[in-house]
Amino acid sequence: MGRSLVEKLWDAHAVATTAGQTLLYIDRHLIHEGSKPAFEALAKSGRGVRRPQQTFAFADHYAPTVKGRGFTTPESQTVSEALARNAGLHALSHFGVGHPRHGIVHVVAPELGIVLPGMTVACGDSHTSTCGALGVLAFGIGASEIEHVLAMQTLWLPPPQVLRVDIDGELGAGVTAKDLVVHVIARIGAAGALGHVVEFAGSTITALGMEQRMTICNMAVEAGGRTGIIAPDDTTLAYVKGRPFAPRDADWDRLVELVRSLAPDPDATYARRVAIAAADVVPMVTWGTNPEQAAPVTEHVPDPQTIGDAKQRAMVERALAYMALEPGQLLASVAIDRVFIGSCTNARIEDLRAAAAVLRGHKARIPGIVVPGSAAVKREAEAEGLDRVFTDAGLEWREPGCSMCLAINGDLAAPGERCASTSNRNFEGRQGKGARTHLMSPAMAAAAAITGHLTDVRTLARQR
Amino acid sequence: MEPFGTVRARAIPLAIPNIDTDRIKPARFGLPSDVSYAPFMLYDLRFDEQGQSRDSVFEQAAYAGAQILVADDNFGCGSSRESAVWCLRDYGFRVVIAPSFGDIFFGNCFKKGILPIVLPPDVVATLRTALTESPGAEVVVELESQTVQAPGGDMHGFTIDAFRKACLGSGVDDFEMTARHASAIDDYEATTPAWITGPIER
Numbered sequence: 212m213g214r215s216l217v218e219k220l221w222d223a224h225a226v227a228t229t230a231g232q233t234l235l236y237i238d239r240h241l242i243h244e245g246s247k248p249a250f251e252a253l254a255k256s257g258r259g260v261r262r263p264q265q266t267f268a269f270a271d272h273y274a275p276t277v278k279g280r281g282f283t284t285p286e287s288q289t290v291s292e293a294l295a296r297n298a299g300l301h302a303l304s305h306f307g308v309g310h311p312r313h314g315i316v317h318v319v320a321p322e323l324g325i326v327l328p329g330m331t332v333a334c335g336d337s338h339t340s341t342c343g344a345l346g347v348l349a350f351g352i353g354a355s356e357i358e359h360v361l362a363m364q365t366l367w368l369p370p371p372q373v374l375r376v377d378i379d380g381e382l383g384a385g386v387t388a389k390d391l392v393v394h395v396i397a398r399i400g401a402a403g404a405l406g407h408v409v410e411f412a413g414s415t416i417t418a419l420g421m422e423q424r425m426t427i428c429n430m431a432v433e434a435g436g437r438t439g440i441i442a443p444d445d446t447t448l449a450y451v452k453g454r455p456f457a458p459r460d461a462d463w464d465r466l467v468e469l470v471r472s473l474a475p476d477p478d479a480t481y482a483r484r485v486a487i488a489a490a491d492v493v494p495m496v497t498w499g500t501n502p503e504q505a506a507p508v509t510e511h512v513p514d515p516q517t518i519g520d521a522k523q524r525a526m527v528e529r530a531l532a533y534m535a536l537e538p539g540q541l542l543a544s545v546a547i548d549r550v551f552i553g554s555c556t557n558a559r560i561e562d563l564r565a566a567a568a569v570l571r572g573h574k575a576r577i578p579g580i581v582v583p584g585s586a587a588v589k590r591e592a593e594a595e596g597l598d599r600v601f602t603d604a605g606l607e608w609r610e611p612g613c614s615m616c617l618a619i620n621g622d623l624a625a626p627g628e629r630c631a632s633t634s635n636r637n638f639e640g641r642q643g644k645g646a647r648t649h650l651m652s653p654a655m656a657a658a659a660a661i662t663g664h665l666t667d668v669r670t671l672a673r674q675r
Numbered sequence: 676m677e678p679f680g681t682v683r684a685r686a687i688p689l690a691i692p693n694i695d696t697d698r699i700k701p702a703r704f705g706l707p708s709d710v711s712y713a714p715f716m717l718y719d720l721r722f723d724e725q726g727q728s729r730d731s732v733f734e735q736a737a738y739a740g741a742q743i744l745v746a747d748d749n750f751g752c753g754s755s756r757e758s759a760v761w762c763l764r765d766y767g768f769r770v771v772i773a774p775s776f777g778d779i780f781f782g783n784c785f786k787k788g789i790l791p792i793v794l795p796p797d798v799v800a801t802l803r804t805a806l807t808e809s810p811g812a813e814v815v816v817e818l819e820s821q822t823v824q825a826p827g828g829d830m831h832g833f834t835i836d837a838f839r840k841a842c843l844g845s846g847v848d849d850f851e852m853t854a855r856h857a858s859a860i861d862d863y864e865a866t867t868p869a870w871i872t873g874p875i876e877r
Binding site: 226227229230231232234236238245247248251256262264265284286289290304323325330335336337339351352353354355356359362363364365367369401402405406435436437455456458462465466501522526617619636638639640641644 | 692693697703719724748749752753755758760775777779782783787838839850852853859864867868870871872875
């Protein structure tokens with residue numbers, strides 16, 4: 212019987228099986244400041260790092276985004292120093308603040324070719340799913356699992372079920388990968404993919420570039436998925452070729468052969484399948500407090516009274532109360548106080564180009580920050596003059612880091628402030644206590660910065 | 676870890692869906708070493724901005740000493756942080772029952788000796804109602820028979836994968852399981868290409 216991409220990757224990395232779980236080999240272990248407790252446990256048990264050369268450390272979650280500012284809390288300093296110390300102790304590659312290859316783990320790892328098609332990857336972060344865009348089985352893990360991967364370079368996992376999402380057709384003008392994945396989450400629900408790896412396929416997906424594929428896989432977890440994945444192809448190989456950690460010569464040829472062999476078999480079966488038409492997708496914004504609470508920007512805030520299910524109704528009422536939105540309010544009328552362009556979802560060069568294209572020649576009415584995903588993205592953006600587009604518009608151009616996505620490095624929104632954000636989570640308090648997050652694409656965030664309210668970026672283009 | 680057998684204890688109902696791991700353990704409390712994480716648990720639900728009690732269900736004396744949490748849909752969604760599990764464990768919970776869980780959180784529970792149980796939404800809702808109406812009523816959870824007994828006596832079966840059941844039941848952690856396959860890991864690495872096991876940075 213034919214095998215899916217996930218089954219092929221699973222079988223290729225299975226070291227042993229016991230009582231229905233598999234001991235899976237992990238090719239790449241990516242760590243960040245959150246690894247501190249895992250290293251403490253490792254030291255306590257007298258264990259070492261089994262494969263230092265397969266372990267890569269990134270200082271991103273607490274990285275200050277203002278040069279020379281330093282850490283804003285003692286905690287930030289403690290965990291960042293612990294990461295550097297642990298990396299030094301165990302001879303791990305360490306991309307710290309100020310390193311020429313520094314940045315957000317899920318931006319840098321693909322960018323440097325650390326993560327390659329056909330690999331298994333683990334990281335103590337749920338958005339590790341981003342790496343799935345390269346045809347990688349990527350697992351977000353907790354501290355105990357981090358300790359286990361450090362010591363044993365393996366993970367015990369139950370075999371995953373696959374939810375295959377087939378997306379076909381062309382995305383309309385002004386409609387991006389971010390809109391597409393938010394549309395998918397709104398369709399299947401924030402818990403819609405629980406227990407499943409989400410595989411994205413179809414003509415729309417294969418037409419996407421790698422950065423867009425990363426945006427999509429990044430948010431698979433917001434649909435409840437264990438992770439997200441897209442089958443590697445020639446686009447993937449073209450992206451990977453020549454990157455600092457990518458194989459060369461005969462090894463490159465072997466990687467190409469591996470990629471060809473990973474194509475899902477035509478008779479592979481999937482636990483669930485969902486079909487989405489790309490033509491149905493329009494620019495989206497979230498209005499609520501989880502990523503499924505989203506709608507086309509052309510529509511209105513939902514009216515809880517029209518919701519039959521009592522539980523659903525209560526959830527919407529609670530979200531509207533937190534977000535201070537009125538039922539039936541036109542989304543395009545919602546005033547925005549702050550903008551954040553950044554995060555592992557949308558802070559790569561194409562994202563910054565898209566935002567700059569909207570902002571060029573305009574002023575932002577509201578304060579905001581643009582945080583490039585890595586030092587390399589920052590250099591490229593500056594070479595293209597994008598930084599000046601942002602600063603001319605009145606936005607701040609920052610250093611790389613996770614920044615306002617989860618707001619633990621000192622970059623945050625004030626209580627009650629409404630933030631147009633290109634990140635991946637709009638939970639209560641995510642961007643600061645009482646902060647109200649509206650998720651959207653970089654172009655949409657740029658449009659909101661110009662008008663001071665949620666705006667259909669396509670109408671903005673027509674006015675110019 | 677202490678082997679998990681039977682837990683007969685008070686249970687606290689928490690009828691709020693989509694409680695993400697950042698609500699269970701707010702990021703602002705960081706990752707201090709060698710402290711109890713109990714004070715951080717569901718902090719903003721339990722305490723206001725001034726640190727005053729909100730008189731939540733957790734403060735009600737009738738539930739004191741509870742070891743079972745009966746939650747709602749998608750409990751533990753969001754971030755992979757295992758510290759969310761530490762909060763629950765340090766607070767005293769050994770079991771969490773919900774209609775659904777965030778996947779990563781679900782796996783993290785087992786690593787720390789907490790048994791997460793999925794039961795049908797209507798069963799969980801009925802259980803929460805019973806516990807709200809009779810605070811302090813006991814629920815019995817038995818790992819071997821894979822059953823939950825509600826205060827009224829109704830029995831409900833749950834599923835659990837064999838691996839997790841074996842580890843939880845004997846108090847064995849992943850490392851003990853892995854140790855049995857140590858040479859298999861060596862063999863696997865020996866046949867893995869060098870560009871994976873010995874990457875070169877340019």
